[in-house]
Amino acid sequence: MIIDAHAHLFRDRDYNESFLSECRRAGIDKICAFLSGGVSTGKIEDEPNREALELRDAHPESVIAFARVDHAEGEKAVKQLEYCVEELNMRGLKLSFTVKATDPTLFPIVEKTAELKIPILFHAFMGRDTRPERDEKFPGESDAMEIVELARRFPEAMIIMAHFNLGDWEYGIKAVKSTPNIYPCTSGSGIDADSTEMAVREVGAERVIFGTDNSIYASLGKIYGAHISDRDRHLIFGENLLGLLTKRGPLS
Protein backbone atom coordinates (compact mmCIF):
# COMPACT_ATOMS: atom_id res chain seq x y z
CA MET A 1 0.00 0.00 0.00
CA ILE A 2 1.21 3.50 -0.85
CA ILE A 3 0.04 6.39 1.34
CA ASP A 4 0.92 10.00 0.57
CA ALA A 5 1.49 11.87 3.85
CA HIS A 6 1.57 15.29 2.20
CA ALA A 7 -1.23 16.28 -0.20
CA HIS A 8 -2.15 19.93 -0.59
CA LEU A 9 -5.72 20.84 -1.47
CA PHE A 10 -6.88 24.17 -2.79
CA ARG A 11 -10.20 26.01 -2.99
CA ASP A 12 -10.68 24.42 -6.38
CA ARG A 13 -12.69 21.22 -6.39
CA ASP A 14 -11.66 20.31 -9.94
CA TYR A 15 -7.98 20.52 -9.01
CA ASN A 16 -8.49 18.46 -5.86
CA GLU A 17 -10.37 15.75 -7.74
CA SER A 18 -7.87 15.70 -10.56
CA PHE A 19 -4.92 15.47 -8.16
CA LEU A 20 -6.54 12.48 -6.48
CA SER A 21 -7.16 10.82 -9.86
CA GLU A 22 -3.52 11.38 -10.87
CA CYS A 23 -2.38 9.83 -7.59
CA ARG A 24 -4.53 6.78 -8.25
CA ARG A 25 -3.16 6.46 -11.78
CA ALA A 26 0.36 6.59 -10.36
CA GLY A 27 -0.43 3.78 -7.90
CA ILE A 28 -0.95 5.81 -4.72
CA ASP A 29 -3.72 4.24 -2.63
CA LYS A 30 -4.43 6.91 -0.05
CA ILE A 31 -3.59 10.57 0.47
CA CYS A 32 -3.43 12.61 3.70
CA ALA A 33 -5.07 15.80 2.49
CA PHE A 34 -5.36 19.31 3.93
CA LEU A 35 -6.00 22.84 2.74
CA SER A 36 -2.75 24.45 1.63
CA GLY A 37 -1.04 26.88 3.98
CA GLY A 38 -0.86 29.49 1.26
CA VAL A 39 -4.68 29.61 1.15
CA SER A 40 -5.42 30.07 4.86
CA THR A 41 -3.54 30.28 8.15
CA GLY A 42 -6.15 27.89 9.51
CA LYS A 43 -8.30 30.39 11.40
CA ILE A 44 -11.76 29.05 12.10
CA GLU A 45 -13.73 31.68 10.13
CA ASP A 46 -11.89 30.58 6.95
CA GLU A 47 -13.39 27.07 7.29
CA PRO A 48 -9.91 25.64 6.68
CA ASN A 49 -11.03 22.03 6.87
CA ARG A 50 -13.92 22.19 4.43
CA GLU A 51 -12.05 20.95 1.35
CA ALA A 52 -10.35 18.05 3.13
CA LEU A 53 -13.62 16.86 4.61
CA GLU A 54 -15.50 17.21 1.32
CA LEU A 55 -12.88 15.20 -0.55
CA ARG A 56 -12.68 12.61 2.26
CA ASP A 57 -16.46 12.21 2.32
CA ALA A 58 -16.55 11.82 -1.48
CA HIS A 59 -13.68 9.29 -1.47
CA PRO A 60 -13.51 7.74 2.01
CA GLU A 61 -11.47 4.79 0.73
CA SER A 62 -8.71 7.08 -0.61
CA VAL A 63 -8.61 10.23 1.48
CA ILE A 64 -7.51 10.75 5.07
CA ALA A 65 -8.31 14.26 6.25
CA PHE A 66 -5.69 16.26 8.16
CA ALA A 67 -6.82 19.32 10.13
CA ARG A 68 -5.64 22.90 9.93
CA VAL A 69 -5.91 25.24 12.91
CA ASP A 70 -4.41 28.68 13.58
CA HIS A 71 -2.15 28.71 16.64
CA ALA A 72 -2.86 32.44 17.03
CA GLU A 73 -6.42 31.59 18.07
CA GLY A 74 -5.10 30.08 21.30
CA GLU A 75 -7.53 27.93 23.28
CA LYS A 76 -10.07 28.15 20.43
CA ALA A 77 -7.56 26.44 18.16
CA VAL A 78 -7.00 23.64 20.68
CA LYS A 79 -10.76 23.09 20.98
CA GLN A 80 -11.10 23.21 17.22
CA LEU A 81 -8.45 20.52 16.83
CA GLU A 82 -10.17 18.34 19.40
CA TYR A 83 -13.47 18.74 17.58
CA CYS A 84 -11.89 17.95 14.20
CA VAL A 85 -10.36 14.73 15.49
CA GLU A 86 -13.04 13.46 17.85
CA GLU A 87 -16.15 14.51 15.95
CA LEU A 88 -14.99 14.67 12.33
CA ASN A 89 -12.44 11.84 12.40
CA MET A 90 -9.60 13.92 11.03
CA ARG A 91 -6.42 11.93 11.62
CA GLY A 92 -3.55 14.40 11.61
CA LEU A 93 -2.60 18.06 11.87
CA LYS A 94 -0.76 20.11 9.24
CA LEU A 95 1.44 22.97 10.41
CA SER A 96 2.99 25.21 7.80
CA PHE A 97 5.52 28.03 7.59
CA THR A 98 3.29 30.53 9.41
CA VAL A 99 4.63 29.56 12.83
CA LYS A 100 8.04 28.54 14.12
CA ALA A 101 8.25 25.19 15.88
CA THR A 102 9.79 27.01 18.84
CA ASP A 103 6.89 29.47 19.25
CA PRO A 104 5.32 28.83 22.69
CA THR A 105 1.83 29.63 21.39
CA LEU A 106 2.10 26.37 19.47
CA PHE A 107 2.81 24.23 22.51
CA PRO A 108 -0.79 23.63 23.69
CA ILE A 109 -1.69 22.46 20.20
CA VAL A 110 1.24 20.06 20.02
CA GLU A 111 0.40 18.77 23.48
CA LYS A 112 -3.15 18.14 22.30
CA THR A 113 -1.97 16.13 19.29
CA ALA A 114 -0.05 13.86 21.65
CA GLU A 115 -3.16 13.43 23.80
CA LEU A 116 -5.29 12.69 20.72
CA LYS A 117 -2.59 10.36 19.33
CA ILE A 118 -2.45 11.99 15.93
CA PRO A 119 0.68 12.89 13.92
CA ILE A 120 1.69 16.41 12.97
CA LEU A 121 2.99 17.05 9.46
CA PHE A 122 5.26 20.06 9.94
CA HIS A 123 6.73 22.15 7.10
CA ALA A 124 10.49 22.57 7.52
CA PHE A 125 13.58 23.75 5.69
CA MET A 126 16.97 22.10 6.06
CA GLY A 127 19.84 24.44 6.89
CA ARG A 128 17.98 27.75 7.01
CA ASP A 129 20.66 29.71 8.87
CA THR A 130 22.98 29.77 5.87
CA ARG A 131 20.26 30.95 3.47
CA PRO A 132 19.14 34.43 4.50
CA GLU A 133 16.78 34.62 1.53
CA ARG A 134 14.45 32.21 3.34
CA ASP A 135 13.89 34.81 6.09
CA GLU A 136 12.65 37.32 3.57
CA LYS A 137 10.24 34.88 1.94
CA PHE A 138 9.13 32.77 4.90
CA PRO A 139 9.91 34.48 8.21
CA GLY A 140 7.87 31.93 10.16
CA GLU A 141 9.47 28.89 8.57
CA SER A 142 11.12 26.33 10.88
CA ASP A 143 14.55 24.86 10.44
CA ALA A 144 15.04 21.13 11.06
CA MET A 145 16.82 21.96 14.33
CA GLU A 146 13.77 23.89 15.54
CA ILE A 147 11.61 20.85 14.79
CA VAL A 148 14.06 18.85 16.90
CA GLU A 149 13.66 21.31 19.78
CA LEU A 150 9.88 20.93 19.64
CA ALA A 151 10.02 17.15 19.40
CA ARG A 152 12.30 16.94 22.44
CA ARG A 153 9.96 19.18 24.43
CA PHE A 154 7.04 16.88 23.58
CA PRO A 155 8.47 13.36 23.30
CA GLU A 156 4.97 11.87 23.04
CA ALA A 157 4.17 13.93 19.95
CA MET A 158 4.61 12.26 16.54
CA ILE A 159 6.15 14.80 14.17
CA ILE A 160 6.47 14.07 10.48
CA MET A 161 9.07 16.53 9.22
CA ALA A 162 7.93 17.49 5.71
CA HIS A 163 10.27 17.32 2.71
CA PHE A 164 13.65 16.58 4.21
CA ASN A 165 14.90 17.21 0.65
CA LEU A 166 14.02 20.91 0.87
CA GLY A 167 17.40 22.58 1.31
CA ASP A 168 20.43 20.64 2.52
CA TRP A 169 19.08 17.11 2.98
CA GLU A 170 22.25 15.80 4.58
CA TYR A 171 21.84 18.48 7.26
CA GLY A 172 18.18 17.52 7.68
CA ILE A 173 18.87 13.83 8.16
CA LYS A 174 21.71 14.42 10.60
CA ALA A 175 19.58 16.94 12.53
CA VAL A 176 16.75 14.50 13.26
CA LYS A 177 18.75 11.29 13.55
CA SER A 178 18.80 11.18 17.36
CA THR A 179 15.23 12.34 17.94
CA PRO A 180 13.04 9.25 17.65
CA ASN A 181 9.67 11.02 17.51
CA ILE A 182 10.59 12.83 14.29
CA TYR A 183 9.75 11.02 11.07
CA PRO A 184 11.50 12.56 8.04
CA CYS A 185 9.20 12.70 5.04
CA THR A 186 10.43 12.21 1.47
CA SER A 187 7.80 14.55 0.00
CA GLY A 188 8.62 17.30 -2.46
CA SER A 189 10.37 17.92 -5.72
CA GLY A 190 13.90 17.27 -4.42
CA ILE A 191 15.24 14.21 -6.24
CA ASP A 192 18.92 14.09 -5.34
CA ALA A 193 20.28 10.58 -5.68
CA ASP A 194 21.51 9.07 -2.41
CA SER A 195 19.07 11.08 -0.25
CA THR A 196 16.65 8.21 0.40
CA GLU A 197 19.52 5.81 1.00
CA MET A 198 21.09 8.17 3.54
CA ALA A 199 17.78 8.57 5.38
CA VAL A 200 17.38 4.80 5.59
CA ARG A 201 20.98 4.27 6.65
CA GLU A 202 21.12 7.03 9.27
CA VAL A 203 17.59 7.30 10.63
CA GLY A 204 16.32 3.81 9.83
CA ALA A 205 13.66 2.80 7.32
CA GLU A 206 11.15 2.48 10.18
CA ARG A 207 11.07 6.26 10.58
CA VAL A 208 11.04 7.40 6.96
CA ILE A 209 7.63 8.40 5.57
CA PHE A 210 6.55 8.75 1.94
CA GLY A 211 4.76 11.87 0.73
CA THR A 212 4.39 13.84 -2.48
CA ASP A 213 3.82 17.50 -1.59
CA ASN A 214 1.91 17.22 -4.89
CA SER A 215 5.08 16.29 -6.86
CA ILE A 216 3.85 12.83 -7.69
CA TYR A 217 6.47 11.39 -10.05
CA ALA A 218 9.45 13.04 -8.39
CA SER A 219 8.31 11.58 -5.08
CA LEU A 220 7.67 8.09 -6.37
CA GLY A 221 10.89 8.05 -8.40
CA LYS A 222 13.14 8.69 -5.42
CA ILE A 223 11.68 5.70 -3.59
CA TYR A 224 11.45 3.30 -6.53
CA GLY A 225 14.89 4.42 -7.74
CA ALA A 226 16.63 4.20 -4.37
CA HIS A 227 19.05 1.37 -3.66
CA ILE A 228 17.19 0.03 -0.64
CA SER A 229 15.57 -3.30 0.14
CA ASP A 230 12.00 -4.11 -0.84
CA ARG A 231 11.18 -4.35 2.84
CA ASP A 232 12.45 -0.80 3.43
CA ARG A 233 10.47 0.44 0.44
CA HIS A 234 7.35 -1.19 1.83
CA LEU A 235 7.85 0.49 5.21
CA ILE A 236 8.45 3.90 3.66
CA PHE A 237 5.60 3.72 1.18
CA GLY A 238 2.91 3.01 3.73
CA GLU A 239 3.50 0.77 6.68
CA ASN A 240 5.24 3.37 8.84
CA LEU A 241 2.59 6.01 8.26
CA LEU A 242 -0.22 3.55 8.76
CA GLY A 243 1.29 2.79 12.16
CA LEU A 244 1.14 6.47 13.13
CA LEU A 245 -2.34 7.02 11.72
CA THR A 246 -3.82 4.09 13.62
CA LYS A 247 -2.41 4.95 17.04
CA ARG A 248 -5.87 6.21 17.95
CA GLY A 249 -7.58 3.22 16.42
CA PRO A 250 -8.47 1.81 13.01
CA LEU A 251 -8.86 4.28 10.18
CA SER A 252 -12.48 3.18 9.88
Place this chain on the structure above:
Amino acid sequence: MTIDYVASMGNFAFRYVSHSDPVSIIQLMDEEEIDFALVSSLESIMYRNVQKGNELLAERISKHRDRLIPAAVINPIYPEAVEDTLCCLENLGMKAIRLYPNYHGYDPTDSGVASVVSVAQERTIPVSIAFRVEDERQRHWLVNPPPVSADTVLSLIKAFPEVHFVLERASYNELNRLIRSAPEVENWSAETSGRFLSDLRQILDAIGSDRVLLGTDMPLQYSKVAILRLESLDRASREKITMLNAARLLKL
Protein backbone atom coordinates in the same frame (compact mmCIF):
# COMPACT_ATOMS: atom_id res chain seq x y z
CA MET B 1 17.52 1.60 -27.89
CA THR B 2 17.35 4.25 -25.17
CA ILE B 3 19.62 7.30 -24.97
CA ASP B 4 20.04 9.46 -21.90
CA TYR B 5 21.07 12.93 -23.09
CA VAL B 6 21.79 14.41 -19.64
CA ALA B 7 24.27 12.49 -17.53
CA SER B 8 27.60 13.28 -15.95
CA MET B 9 30.51 11.57 -14.31
CA GLY B 10 33.05 12.26 -11.61
CA ASN B 11 33.03 14.02 -8.28
CA PHE B 12 30.89 16.99 -7.39
CA ALA B 13 32.22 19.84 -5.30
CA PHE B 14 29.39 20.05 -2.79
CA ARG B 15 28.42 16.52 -1.94
CA TYR B 16 29.43 12.90 -2.22
CA VAL B 17 28.18 11.14 -5.35
CA SER B 18 27.92 7.39 -4.89
CA HIS B 19 27.98 6.48 -8.59
CA SER B 20 30.94 8.44 -9.88
CA ASP B 21 32.91 6.03 -12.10
CA PRO B 22 32.06 4.49 -15.49
CA VAL B 23 31.24 1.04 -14.15
CA SER B 24 28.74 2.31 -11.60
CA ILE B 25 27.20 4.73 -14.12
CA ILE B 26 26.67 1.81 -16.49
CA GLN B 27 25.11 -0.11 -13.61
CA LEU B 28 22.60 2.76 -13.16
CA MET B 29 21.94 2.74 -16.91
CA ASP B 30 21.30 -1.00 -16.86
CA GLU B 31 18.79 -0.61 -14.04
CA GLU B 32 16.73 1.71 -16.24
CA GLU B 33 17.48 -0.12 -19.52
CA ILE B 34 19.39 2.84 -20.93
CA ASP B 35 21.77 1.85 -23.71
CA PHE B 36 23.77 5.06 -24.20
CA ALA B 37 24.39 8.13 -22.07
CA LEU B 38 25.87 11.47 -23.03
CA VAL B 39 28.21 12.17 -20.13
CA SER B 40 30.30 15.19 -19.21
CA SER B 41 32.69 15.95 -16.41
CA LEU B 42 31.18 16.89 -13.05
CA GLU B 43 34.51 18.31 -11.96
CA SER B 44 34.50 20.77 -14.85
CA ILE B 45 31.47 22.53 -13.37
CA MET B 46 33.65 23.92 -10.58
CA TYR B 47 37.16 23.74 -12.01
CA ARG B 48 38.47 27.07 -13.22
CA ASN B 49 40.27 25.31 -16.08
CA VAL B 50 37.48 23.06 -17.34
CA GLN B 51 39.70 21.35 -19.89
CA LYS B 52 41.40 19.25 -17.22
CA GLY B 53 38.00 17.76 -16.39
CA ASN B 54 37.35 17.02 -20.06
CA GLU B 55 40.66 15.21 -20.36
CA LEU B 56 39.99 13.25 -17.20
CA LEU B 57 36.57 12.21 -18.51
CA ALA B 58 37.97 11.05 -21.86
CA GLU B 59 40.54 8.92 -20.05
CA ARG B 60 38.02 7.43 -17.61
CA ILE B 61 35.55 6.32 -20.25
CA SER B 62 38.07 5.15 -22.84
CA LYS B 63 37.15 1.50 -22.28
CA HIS B 64 33.41 2.19 -22.19
CA ARG B 65 32.82 4.11 -25.38
CA ASP B 66 30.31 1.48 -26.47
CA ARG B 67 27.92 2.87 -23.83
CA LEU B 68 29.19 6.30 -22.82
CA ILE B 69 29.32 9.23 -25.24
CA PRO B 70 31.45 12.13 -24.04
CA ALA B 71 30.34 15.77 -24.08
CA ALA B 72 32.72 18.69 -23.61
CA VAL B 73 32.22 21.23 -20.85
CA ILE B 74 33.50 24.53 -22.18
CA ASN B 75 33.95 27.84 -20.40
CA PRO B 76 33.79 30.29 -23.32
CA ILE B 77 35.29 33.23 -21.42
CA TYR B 78 38.42 31.35 -20.32
CA PRO B 79 41.65 31.58 -22.34
CA GLU B 80 41.90 29.09 -25.21
CA ALA B 81 38.20 28.22 -25.08
CA VAL B 82 38.04 27.72 -28.85
CA GLU B 83 41.23 25.65 -28.87
CA ASP B 84 39.87 23.51 -26.02
CA THR B 85 36.61 23.04 -27.91
CA LEU B 86 38.47 21.90 -31.01
CA CYS B 87 40.62 19.55 -28.95
CA CYS B 88 37.53 17.99 -27.33
CA LEU B 89 35.76 17.50 -30.64
CA GLU B 90 38.69 16.45 -32.79
CA ASN B 91 41.10 14.69 -30.43
CA LEU B 92 38.92 13.45 -27.57
CA GLY B 93 35.96 12.35 -29.72
CA MET B 94 33.35 14.41 -27.91
CA LYS B 95 29.97 14.66 -29.57
CA ALA B 96 28.32 17.65 -27.89
CA ILE B 97 29.13 20.83 -25.98
CA ARG B 98 27.73 21.70 -22.58
CA LEU B 99 27.73 25.25 -21.19
CA TYR B 100 27.16 26.33 -17.56
CA PRO B 101 26.72 30.13 -17.83
CA ASN B 102 25.84 30.83 -14.20
CA TYR B 103 28.51 28.56 -12.68
CA HIS B 104 31.21 29.91 -14.97
CA GLY B 105 30.17 33.52 -14.63
CA TYR B 106 29.13 34.75 -18.06
CA ASP B 107 26.10 35.76 -20.02
CA PRO B 108 24.97 33.61 -22.99
CA THR B 109 25.28 36.68 -25.18
CA ASP B 110 28.96 37.29 -24.34
CA SER B 111 31.21 37.32 -27.41
CA GLY B 112 33.23 34.32 -26.22
CA VAL B 113 30.10 32.20 -26.35
CA ALA B 114 29.56 33.09 -30.00
CA SER B 115 33.12 31.97 -30.81
CA VAL B 116 32.57 28.56 -29.25
CA VAL B 117 29.10 28.12 -30.73
CA SER B 118 30.54 29.00 -34.15
CA VAL B 119 32.81 25.96 -33.81
CA ALA B 120 29.74 23.85 -33.06
CA GLN B 121 27.97 25.31 -36.06
CA GLU B 122 30.79 24.43 -38.44
CA ARG B 123 30.74 20.82 -37.24
CA THR B 124 26.95 20.46 -36.66
CA ILE B 125 27.52 19.71 -33.00
CA PRO B 126 24.61 20.28 -30.54
CA VAL B 127 25.12 22.76 -27.70
CA SER B 128 23.54 22.29 -24.28
CA ILE B 129 22.88 25.15 -21.92
CA ALA B 130 22.43 24.19 -18.27
CA PHE B 131 20.03 26.49 -16.46
CA ARG B 132 21.29 25.20 -13.13
CA VAL B 133 23.11 22.29 -11.54
CA GLU B 134 21.68 22.03 -8.05
CA ASP B 135 18.35 23.36 -6.95
CA GLU B 136 18.94 26.95 -5.78
CA ARG B 137 17.30 26.10 -2.46
CA GLN B 138 20.04 23.67 -1.55
CA ARG B 139 22.97 25.73 -2.72
CA HIS B 140 26.23 25.67 -0.84
CA TRP B 141 26.53 28.65 1.51
CA LEU B 142 29.60 29.91 -0.35
CA VAL B 143 28.10 29.72 -3.82
CA ASN B 144 25.01 31.52 -5.01
CA PRO B 145 24.90 31.30 -8.82
CA PRO B 146 22.63 33.91 -10.40
CA PRO B 147 19.71 32.64 -12.50
CA VAL B 148 20.31 32.04 -16.20
CA SER B 149 18.08 34.45 -18.08
CA ALA B 150 15.75 32.74 -20.54
CA ASP B 151 15.77 35.95 -22.60
CA THR B 152 19.55 35.91 -23.11
CA VAL B 153 19.44 32.20 -23.93
CA LEU B 154 16.81 32.98 -26.54
CA SER B 155 19.05 35.70 -28.02
CA LEU B 156 21.85 33.16 -28.42
CA ILE B 157 19.53 30.59 -29.96
CA LYS B 158 18.23 33.16 -32.43
CA ALA B 159 21.75 34.23 -33.35
CA PHE B 160 22.66 30.69 -34.42
CA PRO B 161 19.66 29.27 -36.28
CA GLU B 162 21.74 26.41 -37.69
CA VAL B 163 22.85 25.17 -34.29
CA HIS B 164 20.58 22.97 -32.21
CA PHE B 165 20.50 23.86 -28.51
CA VAL B 166 19.39 21.61 -25.66
CA LEU B 167 18.12 23.41 -22.59
CA GLU B 168 19.08 21.33 -19.57
CA ARG B 169 17.53 21.37 -16.10
CA ALA B 170 15.24 24.20 -17.12
CA SER B 171 12.02 24.79 -15.22
CA TYR B 172 8.60 24.78 -16.79
CA ASN B 173 8.43 28.57 -16.36
CA GLU B 174 11.77 29.12 -18.08
CA LEU B 175 10.84 26.94 -21.03
CA ASN B 176 7.44 28.53 -21.22
CA ARG B 177 9.04 31.97 -21.43
CA LEU B 178 10.95 30.90 -24.53
CA ILE B 179 7.86 29.34 -26.04
CA ARG B 180 5.72 32.42 -25.45
CA SER B 181 8.40 34.92 -26.50
CA ALA B 182 9.35 33.24 -29.76
CA PRO B 183 7.14 30.32 -30.78
CA GLU B 184 8.65 30.45 -34.25
CA VAL B 185 12.17 29.65 -32.96
CA GLU B 186 12.52 25.89 -33.08
CA ASN B 187 16.25 25.15 -32.98
CA TRP B 188 16.13 24.04 -29.36
CA SER B 189 14.94 21.05 -27.37
CA ALA B 190 13.91 20.47 -23.78
CA GLU B 191 14.80 17.41 -21.70
CA THR B 192 13.07 15.46 -18.97
CA SER B 193 15.33 15.79 -15.93
CA GLY B 194 15.21 18.33 -13.17
CA ARG B 195 13.07 18.86 -10.14
CA PHE B 196 11.41 21.88 -11.70
CA LEU B 197 10.00 20.17 -14.76
CA SER B 198 6.63 19.79 -13.13
CA ASP B 199 4.50 19.62 -16.23
CA LEU B 200 6.04 17.67 -19.08
CA ARG B 201 2.66 17.30 -20.76
CA GLN B 202 2.30 21.06 -21.25
CA ILE B 203 5.81 21.30 -22.69
CA LEU B 204 5.01 18.49 -25.11
CA ASP B 205 1.78 20.19 -26.14
CA ALA B 206 3.69 23.38 -26.85
CA ILE B 207 6.79 22.13 -28.70
CA GLY B 208 5.95 18.56 -29.69
CA SER B 209 7.69 15.28 -28.98
CA ASP B 210 10.28 15.91 -31.71
CA ARG B 211 11.92 18.48 -29.45
CA VAL B 212 12.06 16.67 -26.12
CA LEU B 213 14.91 14.37 -25.05
CA LEU B 214 15.23 11.86 -22.27
CA GLY B 215 17.54 13.30 -19.63
CA THR B 216 17.96 11.65 -16.25
CA ASP B 217 20.70 13.79 -14.70
CA MET B 218 22.34 10.69 -13.33
CA PRO B 219 24.23 10.30 -11.05
CA LEU B 220 23.17 13.54 -9.32
CA GLN B 221 19.48 12.74 -9.39
CA TYR B 222 17.31 9.64 -9.31
CA SER B 223 17.02 8.57 -12.95
CA LYS B 224 13.76 6.76 -12.18
CA VAL B 225 11.96 10.12 -11.97
CA ALA B 226 12.56 10.95 -15.63
CA ILE B 227 11.56 7.41 -16.63
CA LEU B 228 8.29 7.64 -14.67
CA ARG B 229 7.50 11.01 -16.25
CA LEU B 230 7.40 9.28 -19.64
CA GLU B 231 5.29 6.31 -18.68
CA SER B 232 1.94 7.83 -19.50
CA LEU B 233 2.99 8.97 -23.00
CA ASP B 234 2.03 7.16 -26.18
CA ARG B 235 4.54 4.80 -27.72
CA ALA B 236 5.45 7.01 -30.68
CA SER B 237 6.23 9.99 -28.45
CA ARG B 238 8.25 7.83 -26.06
CA GLU B 239 10.27 6.46 -28.94
CA LYS B 240 11.17 9.95 -30.13
CA ILE B 241 12.03 11.18 -26.65
CA THR B 242 14.05 8.18 -25.55
CA MET B 243 15.83 7.43 -28.81
CA LEU B 244 15.16 9.09 -32.15
CA ASN B 245 15.67 12.74 -31.21
CA ALA B 246 18.98 12.14 -29.44
CA ALA B 247 20.20 9.75 -32.14
CA ARG B 248 19.57 12.45 -34.72
CA LEU B 249 21.41 15.14 -32.76
CA LEU B 250 24.38 12.91 -31.90
CA LYS B 251 24.45 11.31 -35.37
CA LEU B 252 24.30 7.82 -33.92
